[in-house]
Amino acid sequence: MRIEFIKMHGLGNDFVVLDAREKPLPLIDAAVASALANRHTGIGCDQLIVLEPSSAADFRMRIFNPDGSEVEACGNATRAVGLLHGKPARIETLGGILEARPADAGISVEMGQPRFAWEAIPLAYAMDTHSMPLAWEELVNPIAVNVGNPHAIFFVADPYAIDMDRLGPLIENDPVFPERVNVNVAAVTARDAITLRVWERGAGLTRACGTGACATAIGAMKRGLVDRTVTVTLPGGPLTIAWREDDVIVMSGPATESFRGSFAADAFGLTQAAAGEVTA
Structure with a gap:
C-alpha cells in the first residue's frame, strides 16, 4: 500500500501534506507523524499536515510537529493548503476556523482575533x-x-x-x-x-x-x-x-508546492489492515 503526499513550503517553513478529504487514510498518530517528519529516515518537514472532511468548514487541517505533538494552528501551513485548494476556503483547525484566499502577495489568511x-x-x-x-x-x-x-x-x-x-x-x-x-x-x-x-x-x-x-x-x-x-x-x-x-488579524505571503510523491505505508507503521481507520 502506498500513500501519496505533497511537499510544500511557506518561506522555507516546509510541510508534508496528506490529503484525506476524499479518500480516508490509515490512522495518523504521533509516532507516524514523527517518523515522516524525520529528515534523515523519513520525508522530512517542519510539520506534517493532514487534510480531512469537516462539517464546520470546507475542510479540516491537522498539524503535527516533528516531535509528534499536535498543535492548534500554523499560518504558513494555512497559506500552503490554501494554495493547494486553489480558491477561497474556510479551514477548520484546533485553534478555530481560518479563512484563506488568493491574493496579490500569494495567499491571504484571516487568522482570527x-x-x-x-x-x-x-x-x-x-x-x-x-x-x-x-x-x-x-x-x-x-x-x-x-x-x-x-x-x-x-x-x-x-x-x-x-x-x-x-x-x-x-x-x-x-x-x-x-x-x-x-x-x-x-x-x-x-x-x-x-x-x-x-x-x-x-x-x-x-x-x-x-x-x-x-x-x-x-x-x-x-x-x-x-x-x-x-x-x-x-x-x-x-x-x-x-x-x-x-x-481580525490578516496575514499575506507566498506559498509554494515543491514536489509530489508517495511512500510505502508499512515503512512508517501504517499497514493495509489499518486502512479502514480514518484519521481522527
Whole structure:
C-alpha cells in the first residue's frame, strides 16, 4: 500500500501534506507523524499536515510537529493548503476556523482575533501578559499573545545575537507555560518593519512561522511600537501582517508546492489492515 503526499513550503517553513478529504487514510498518530517528519529516515518537514472532511468548514487541517505533538494552528501551513485548494476556503483547525484566499502577495489568511488574557495563553498563574514580570537571562518582560497557539515575544536590539538553540527550549518548556510556548525574538526597525526569529514549540528554529509573525506584529502594535500594518521579515523572507479594526488579524505571503510523491505505508507503521481507520 502506498500513500501519496505533497511537499510544500511557506518561506522555507516546509510541510508534508496528506490529503484525506476524499479518500480516508490509515490512522495518523504521533509516532507516524514523527517518523515522516524525520529528515534523515523519513520525508522530512517542519510539520506534517493532514487534510480531512469537516462539517464546520470546507475542510479540516491537522498539524503535527516533528516531535509528534499536535498543535492548534500554523499560518504558513494555512497559506500552503490554501494554495493547494486553489480558491477561497474556510479551514477548520484546533485553534478555530481560518479563512484563506488568493491574493496579490500569494495567499491571504484571516487568522482570527488575538487573545491576551493570562488564562487564554495559557499561563500557570495570573500575571500581566502585556509585560510579563519574568526573565530568562537577557530575555526579559515578554508580551504573551495567543493567535490560535501560544506565543511569548521578546523585543531585542538584535534577534540574531540571541542564542536561541539554548534559550528557546528553556523558555518553551518553562512550567509557567503549561502547554509550552512558541518563543519569538524580534527587533522593530521602523514603524512598518520588524525582524523576527522564532523557536517553534515542538519543532525548534524554523525559517518562518506564520503565527509567530502574527503574534509578534500584534505584540508590537499593542505596545505602540508599530502601525496597524507591518512587514515581518523572517530568515525565510517577509510576511505582511495587518490588524483590522474588527480585531481580525490578516496575514499575506507566498506559498509554494515543491514536489509530489508517495511512500510505502508499512515503512512508517501504517499497514493495509489499518486502512479502514480514518484519521481522527
